[in-house]
Amino acid sequence: MDTPTNRPPxxxxxxxxxxxxxxxxxxxxxxxxxxxxDEGRIVALCPQHEADAAFTARTRVACDDHVLIPGLVNAHTHAAMTLLRGIAxxxxxxxxxxxxxWPLEARFVGxxxxRDGAALAVAEMLRGGVTCFNDMYFFPDATADVCDAAGIRAMLGMPVLDFATAWAADADACLQRGFEARDLWKHSPLIVFALAPHAPYTVSDRTWEKIVTYARQLDLPIQTHVGETQRELAQSLEKSGETPLARLDRLGATGPGFIAIHCVHVDAAGIGLLAGQGCHVVHCPASNMKLASGIAPVAAMLDRGVNVALGTDGAASNNRLDVFSEMRLAGLLAKxxxxxxSALPAAALLxxxxLGGARxxxxxGSIGSLAGGKAADxxxxxxxxxETLPVFDPRSHLVHAAGREHxxxxxxAGRRVVEHGALxxxxxxxxxxxxxxxxxxxx
Ligand SMILES: [Zn+2]
Known part of the structure; x- marks a missing residue:
């Protein structure tokens, strides 16, 4: 009989x-x-005695006092802005x-x-258990260099704004430079790109239409800040008579590849739109609290079946890139x-x-859970x-007792990037x- 136990390991x-x-x-x-x-992918998740019989590992690590979890996904950040941590x-x-x-960026960003800000951010995130992040910032090619060297996974947003920035003179130049960066990194196993119009209020209808055309032609996700503040909502209603989400729907931006960052100020119709079109929401509780933007209606979104991920936002508005603390804040706020x-229990937050971030x-298909065939993140x-003893349920501890310091x-992808806390x-x-x-x- 051909069973794992009588085959050679x-x-x-x-x-x-x-x-x-x-x-x-x-x-x-x-x-x-x-x-x-093996070769960066998970081949088995099994009782240790079964692994003894079936496998011989070139590297074996014992985590006898530990819980092993999928790599955390920080679904929204501006990595390079870590250099502006605590400046305002x-x-x-x-x-x-x-x-x-914006004035500081105009003077200093290049x-x-x-490169230096992204390295600082990636160092902090890796030490905090983040193995994948979704970024939105200028010079994504420089951030890609850092990710490649550090061995972290990333989705890099190609930022688009209508006005001149340190990155580009206008929206067309943003798109051109973004696509050049994407072309440079198209064969990287760790880096993917998305279109990243900054927000409804910084991007005109004409530019949104171009972005939507590119997204559909190239099968690229669109990520944007939307529904972040009451002022954004009021100005949109005054200008076009629509909520920001309704405007993006009219322009064709929403759909299953749409990543809506913040969604603090969304009404029932907006939540219905997000759910009906299979959009994704990134909840950034610390940033929303620190800037007094408000509290996103996360429980209502989850009830309607919207996929919700967690993000830190940039370190300039948080001021940490700590997904453990976002899990805890999201849970406490929801309750x-x-x-x-009983709102948002620990398992749902994890x-x-x-997996919410991966989706x-x-x-x-490749990250977000520990399963055969997926990447070993x-x-x-x-x-x-x-401070984490005794342990009755490790899921509870991950959210409410432990932190990134643990x-x-x-x-x-099977490569050790942090060992005993060291990079x-x-x-x-x-x-x-x-x-x-x-x-x-x-x-
Ligand atoms: Zn942001």
Whole structure:
């Protein structure tokens, strides 16, 4: 009889034994299982004694006090803006953008700024268990360089704005430069691109129409900030008599490849539109709270079947790229808004931070859960510290007791990029030195 036990063991690249493994799909917690990977992909998730008989691993890692989870997906950020962390706090979005961020960007942003800022962001995210992020920023080619070297997965938005920026003179120039960056990286296994019109209020109908044409022709997702503030909603109603979402629907932008970032100010009709067209929402609770934009109606969106992912937004409005803290904030906010302690339980939050993000980016076939055939993007989180003992349900701990400081090891496509908390692919000292140098220049 041909069973795994009497065949010679298969030689594979990697085996990770963990006290608990949470595959995310199917829901549940596996005890004393092993994740087995070869050539970057998961080949088995099985009890450790079965792995003993079936596989010989070239690298074997024991995570005896840890929970192993899929890599976290930060579904919205502006990585390079990490260099602006804490430079303008305690102001609302419009003031923050118009008086602080845009003037600074006009003076300082270039390929060097983006490379150094993205490296700082990627270092922070990898150490915090983020293995994939969805970015929107100028010079995406410079961010791609950093991602490739660091071995992190990314969707890079090609930013489009109608006015002149450090990146391009107008919307057409934005698109041209964005496509040039995409062409350079089209064969990368870790990097994909999306069209990233900044927001309904910074992009005209004519430009939106061009973006929609490109998206349909090239099968590219569209990501944009939408429904972020009350002022955005009021101005849109005054200008065109439509909500921002209704306008984007009229222009053909919405649909299954549409990633709606924020959606704080959406009404029942807007939620119906998002659900009916299979759009994705990225919930950024910390940024929305810090800029006093409001609270997105996440429970209502989930009830209607909308896929919701989690994002940090940029470090200039958060000020951390910490998906653990976004999970916890999203859960606490949902409970207090609904007046219902059962709203958004830990398993649902972990799902939003992994598979929800993967779906939003159109990558659910390869990441977002620990399953055979998917990429070996995994994170080991230590649960043996005093502040995480005892452990009754590791899912609860991931959201409510543990944090990114408990991340010990991180793999992307089977490659270890963080080992016992230390970065393997980035030079921590060099990244810090560049950040300090920008601190002097930006002051
Ligand atoms: Zn943003």
């Amino acid at each position: 298969r030689e594979v690249d990697l085996r990770i034994d963990a006290r608990w493994i949470i595959p995310v799909e199917p829901d549940g917690v596996l005890e004393r299982h092993a994740l087995v990977a 706090d305690d102001v609302p979005l419009e003031t923050w953008l118009e008086r602080n961020i 390929a060097e700024f983006v 207090v808004v609904a007046g219902d302690a 799902r939003m931070a992994t 939003a980016l159109g990558l659910e 995994a994170v080991a989180v230590r649960l043996g510290d005093l 991340v010990s090891d991180v793999w992307v 393997i692919t980035l030079d921590r000292g060099a990244v810090a030195a560049r950040a300090r140098s920008w601190q002097s220049r930006l002051r």
